[in-house]
Every structure is written in structure tokens, then in C-alpha cells.
Amino acid sequence: MKISEEILNNISSLSKIRIDEKIKSDLVKDLESILEMVGEMNKIDTSGIEPMSHPLEEADNLRKDKATKEIKRDEYQKSAPQTDDGFYLTPKVIE
Amino acid sequence: MEDLSKLSLIDQINGLKSRKFSSMELTEFYLKKIDQEKALNSFISLNENALKEAKKSDEKIAKNKNSSLEGIPIAHKDIFCIKDQITTCGSKMLENFVSPYSSTVYEKLSNSGTVNLGKTNMDEFAMGSSNETSFFGNVLNPIDPERVPGGSSGGSASAVAANLCSFATGTDTGGSIRQPAAFCGITGIKPTYGRVSRWGMIAFASSLDQGGIFAKNALDAALALENIAGFDEKDSTSINTKVPSFLNEAESKDKEHIVGIPKDIIENIKDDKVKNNFYESLEILKKSGVKVKEIDLKNIQYSLPVYYVIAPAECSANLSRYDGVRFGHRCDNPKDLEDLYERSRAEGFGEEVKKRILIGTYCLSAGYYDAYYIKAQKIRNLIKQSFVNAFKEVSSIMMPTCANVSFKLNSIQNPVEMYEQDIYTIPANLAGLPAISIPSGKIKKLPLGIQFIGNYLEEGNLFNLSNKFQQNSNFHNE
Numbered sequence: 298m299k300i301s302e303e304i305l306n307n308i309s310s311l312s313k314i315r316i317d318e319k320i321k322s323d324l325v326k327d328l329e330s331i332l333e334m335v336g337e338m339n340k341i342d343t344s345g346i347e348p349m350s351h352p353l354e355e356a357d358n359l360r361k362d363k364a365t366k367e368i369k370r371d372e373y374q375k376s377a378p379q380t381d382d383g384f385y386l387t388p389k390v391i392e
Numbered sequence: 393m394e395d396l397s398k399l400s401l402i403d404q405i406n407g408l409k410s411r412k413f414s415s416m417e418l419t420e421f422y423l424k425k426i427d428q429e430k431a432l433n434s435f436i437s438l439n440e441n442a443l444k445e446a447k448k449s450d451e452k453i454a455k456n457k458n459s460s461l462e463g464i465p466i467a468h469k470d471i472f473c474i475k476d477q478i479t480t481c482g483s484k485m486l487e488n489f490v491s492p493y494s495s496t497v498y499e500k501l502s503n504s505g506t507v508n509l510g511k512t513n514m515d516e517f518a519m520g521s522s523n524e525t526s527f528f529g530n531v532l533n534p535i536d537p538e539r540v541p542g543g544s545s546g547g548s549a550s551a552v553a554a555n556l557c558s559f560a561t562g563t564d565t566g567g568s569i570r571q572p573a574a575f576c577g578i579t580g581i582k583p584t585y586g587r588v589s590r591w592g593m594i595a596f597a598s599s600l601d602q603g604g605i606f607a608k609n610a611l612d613a614a615l616a617l618e619n620i621a622g623f624d625e626k627d628s629t630s631i632n633t634k635v636p637s638f639l640n641e642a643e644s645k646d647k648e649h650i651v652g653i654p655k656d657i658i659e660n661i662k663d664d665k666v667k668n669n670f671y672e673s674l675e676i677l678k679k680s681g682v683k684v685k686e687i688d689l690k691n692i693q694y695s696l697p698v699y700y701v702i703a704p705a706e707c708s709a710n711l712s713r714y715d716g717v718r719f720g721h722r723c724d725n726p727k728d729l730e731d732l733y734e735r736s737r738a739e740g741f742g743e744e745v746k747k748r749i750l751i752g753t754y755c756l757s758a759g760y761y762d763a764y765y766i767k768a769q770k771i772r773n774l775i776k777q778s779f780v781n782a783f784k785e786v787s788s789i790m791m792p793t794c795a796n797v798s799f800k801l802n803s804i805q806n807p808v809e810m811y812e813q814d815i816y817t818i819p820a821n822l823a824g825l826p827a828i829s830i831p832s833g834k835i836k837k838l839p840l841g842i843q844f845i846g847n848y849l850e851e852g853n854l855f856n857l858s859n860k861f862q863q864n865s866n867f868h869n870e
Contacts, residue, residue, distance in 0.1 A: 309734075313730075314741070328754070332754075334697055335697045336697070346770040346771075348773065349770070350599065353585060353824060378717070378720075385718055387726075387732060388731070390728075
């Protein structure tokens with residue numbers, strides 16, 4: 298599997314990770330070698346097999362959907378890079 | 393005074409109870425040792441309240457109000473959140489992240505009376521097999537400081553092997569407890585998926601991640617694990633079933649074992665010394681009355697490719713939370729929101745983590761999803777079925793933990809070669825089965841490990857088998 302410039306730019310944009318020009322060629326080489334190893338999967342016929350997303354069949358211990366009064370916004374926002382009056386700040390989105 | 397750090401967990405508990413020594417003395421002993429062994433780089437941060445915690449434990453012991461692990465100094469992999477303490481996950485992204493809550497694993501061990509010495513070093517976001525991807529520098533293997541301790545829980549393994557703590561917590565997504573345990577010559581258990589709560593354990597690949605224990609021997613590991621296992625309503629994948637006394641099960645005389653030997657895998661071990669060690673270990677087991685049966689584990693050879701689709705896919709989703717807005721690293725002077733996201737993530741993540749996010753994103757992207765992600769999930773199902781079938785005939789399965797002994801720092805540059813470190817450990821994660829690694833000998837002073845994989849929720853069986861092996865060998869004390 299070849300990773301073209303177009304694919305690399307697409308996955309970089311989808312994953313929101315800027316890729317430094319200087320490392321692009323080494324990175325592509327690594328990604329291609331990983332995908333080549335992953336390509337081994339094609340040796341096996343999986344028609345009619347159900348995909349398995351999880352090791353446990355009954356992993357759905359959901360809590361009761363009960364409202365609580367626990368609000369710790371100030372505590373949680375202590376780790377935020379920038380907040381103002383309970384809001385998270387980002388650069389301007391709408392001009 | 394004798395070297396208290398060399399005592400087993402069980403001997404330390406007895407020593408504390410009988411007032412042979414105090415938790416303060418034991419904790420001071422370890423803190424001094426950690427300071428002497430700084431060069432190993434096993435710890436990312438130390439708990440400045442360790443001695444205060446020890447003092448409290450001593451007070452409880454004096455009043456006979458001690459909990460099961462009262463006063464025992466331990467270390468936590470820096471992936472487990474502790475309220476008001478920095479939890480880095482080995483990443484620049486979380487270099488200054490102070491957690492607003494504690495993980496269930498930490499809470500449980502704290503309630504059991506343990507003293508937290510500090511947080512151990514690890515591969516960034518648990519992605520690595522050598523501890524070389526940590527933002528906080530690599531960890532040295534205490535057995536040979538030119539070599540890696542394994543990964544991703546390299547700091548915990550190194551700390552237990554160097555006697556810097558009584559036992560340590562770790563996590564295992566594809567081998568991150570068992571491989572470093574093998575490289576450092578100690579015991580490491582990854583329990584059944586869902587046995588230990590993942591609440592507050594920073595996520596890498598949610599359908600594979602599982603918390604576990606590093607200890608000096610199987611009995612210590614059994615006792616430690618029973619203190620972190622159990623249902624947690626905060627983790628929807630936590631199994632709601634009673635936790636037995638693993639220590640009692642480990643010591644039980646009533647358990648009979650039929651150990652499965654996956655012939656194809658064993659015959660294909662490339663290193664003759666590793667293969668010989670496997671058969672020598674098998675002889676030790678046979679002497680203790682364990683029965684052996686050859687089995688066929690179909691499709692297990694596809695575990696590595698399957699894992700390197702599923703783990704990166706889940707990691708790309710899990711790590712999307714690090715956006716430079718709510719917590720974690722933010723770049724300087726972003727010019728717009730896109731720039732903020734892209735540069736914060738490019739600066740905050742290391743190269744290995746970025747690589748895995750990119751691979752995962754690729755496998756999940758339009759046009760590739762079925763060919764990679766769904767295909768991998770289908771093979772995952774086949775691999776699980778192979779285990780289910782095998783466990784109709786045997787009570788556990790034996791394999792080497794690793795294909796080789798610990799390697800030299802910076803000696804593996806090719807990503808696929810590094811990923812192959814985990815060929816024997818990944819299958820248990822894909823199926824969600826419990827697995828343990830125990831020391832089984834040495835090649836030129838470097839430890840080797842043997843691995844037992846058990847049926848679902850049969851950790852007690854694995855401890856029993858491992859204890860039998862350790863009663864008939866001395867590798868765990870060398």
C-alpha cells in the first residue's frame with residue numbers, strides 16, 4: 298500500500314496533526330511498512346464471519362440515567378489552558 | 393537492619409503486623425533506594441506525602457485497624473489518575489495535567505492501606521515496547537543498564553525488579569505488563585478484560601486496555617490483584633461478578649491443570665535458546681504433576697496485523713480529546729482554531745503516538761474502513777473462537793512471553809520490528825483473556841519469561857499454576 302501525498306494530507310487533516318515537511322518522507326516509509334504488515338490480513342477469507350468489536354459479550358453495565366447535582370466546573374477548568382467566566386477560550390471562530 | 397526491600401509482599405505484611413518494622417521505616421527504606429537508583433529513571437514523579445501516608449498506616453496498625461495491605465509502599469504507572477497530582481501518561485501533552493479525580497485502581501489500593509511512593513515512567517500513552525517513547529526519557533533495565541526494561545510499563549517493571557517498591561500497577565494493551573515483566577525478571581499479570589476497572593486509567597485502546605500488577609512472585613501478585621479487581625459502576629465494561637481470594641486459589645492444593653501447548657507456535661520459535669527454555673520450563677511443570685496437551689490455535693498468526701489496525705483505530709478516537717482547548721498542551725499564539733488544534737497536537741504528541749493516530753485515522757477513513765477495520769474485527773472473532781475451542785480441552789495455554797531477551801537501547805529503529813516484540817502477548821488482549829508472565833531462566837544473565845494464558849475469569853488458576861512453577865524453581869528469586 299502506497300501512501301500518496303494526497304492521502305497523507307487527508308489523514309493529517311482528519312486527525313488534526315500538522316506534519317513537519319522535514320519528517321514526511323521518513324514518516325511515509327514507516328506508515329507504508331506498517332500497512333504492508335497489516336496487509337497480511339488479506340491472506341484469510343473472512344466471508345460470513347461477524348466482526349467483533351469487543352471481547353465481552355455482555356459489557357453493557359450502564360448506570361441508571363439519574364441526574365445529579367454535582368457540578369465541579371471550576372475544578373475541572375483548572376486544567377484548561379485558557380478560560381473566562383466558565384467558558385473555554387479559543388481563537389475567534391466566526392469573523 | 394536487614395534489606396526490607398527484598399522481602400516479599402506477604403513477608404512485609406507479616407513484618408508490619410508483628411511490629412518487626414514500621415511502615416515509616418519501610419517507606420524510608422524505599423525512598424532512599426529510589427534516590428540511589430535515580431539513574432534508572434523508573435519514576436516520573438514522587439509522592440511528597442508518602443511518609444505522611446506511612447505514618448497514618450502505622451497509627452492504624454497500632455490500633456489493630458489495619459486494612460489488607462496496610463503500610464505497604466507501592467508505585468503506580470503514571471497512567472492512573474490521582475486527584476490533585478500530576479498524571480502525565482509519559483507525554484508532553486499532559487506534562488502539567490493535574491487530575492481532578494482519582495482512578496478506581498488508585499482508590500482501591502489506597503483504601504487497602506498502601507502507601508503511594510510515586511508514579512512510574514512509561515512509553516508515551518502506553519504506546520511502545522521499550523519505554524523509549526516516553527517524553528521523560530527512557531528507563532534502564534536494572535539487570536543490564538545498557539538495555540531496555542521493555543514497555544510500555546517499563547518504569548513499574550524496572551522499579552519492582554530493582555526493589556524500589558513492594559509491587560507496582562501497570563496496564564497491558566498488547567503486552568505492556570507481561571513483556572517488561574519478562575525483560576526485568578519479575579512476575580506480571582494482565583487479568584481478564586473487565587476484571588479491573590478502567591475508570592481514571594488514561595485510555596489508549598479501550599477494547600484492549602486492562603490494568604494489572606507487577607510483583608516479585610505469583611503469590612504477591614495474587615494478593616495485589618485481588619485488591620484492585622472487582623465491579624465498578626463507573627466502567628460500563630467492568631464485569632459484575634464476585635472476586636475470589638486469588639491468594640487462596642494460588643495456594644490451593646485441589647486444582648488440577650491441563651496445560652495446552654500450541655505446537656505450531658512453539659515449533660516456529662526462531663531463537664533456539666528461547667525454544668529450549670520453553671521445553672525446560674515445561675519439564676519443571678510436569679514434575680509438579682501438571683498434565684500437558686498439544687493444541688491447535690488457528691489464525692493466531694494474524695494477531696499482529698489485526699492488533700495494528702484495532703489498537704491504532706481506537707487510539708485515534710480516544711486521543712482526539714487532546715485538542716488544546718479543555719486540558720493538556722496548547723501551542724503558543726494560535727492564529728485560528730484549526731491552527732490551535734493542529735499545532736497543539738503536533739507539539740504535544742511524540743512521533744510514535746502520531747504514527748499510530750495517523751494509521752488509525754487511515755484505517756477508519758472513508759473507503760478503507762471495511763478493508764481494514766471490519767476485516768480486523770472479523771479475524772479478531774476467529775482468534776477468540778480458537779481460544780474458546782482450546783479451552784474446551786485445556787485449563788491454560790503456555791507460550792514464551794517474548795521472542796527474545798531485553799535488547800540494547802536504541803537498537804530497534806524499524807517500527808514493525810518493534811511491534812513484533814508483542815507477537816506472543818497480543819493474542820490474549822484480542823480475546824480479552826487473562827495472562828501472566830513469570831521468570832523462567834536466563835540467557836547470559838538476561839531474564840526470560842514464560843507466559844500462561846487462562847480462560848475468562850480464571851486468574852486464580854494462573855496464579856496456582858505459576859505458584860507451582862515457582863515452588864519447583866528459583867528463577868523468581870535470582
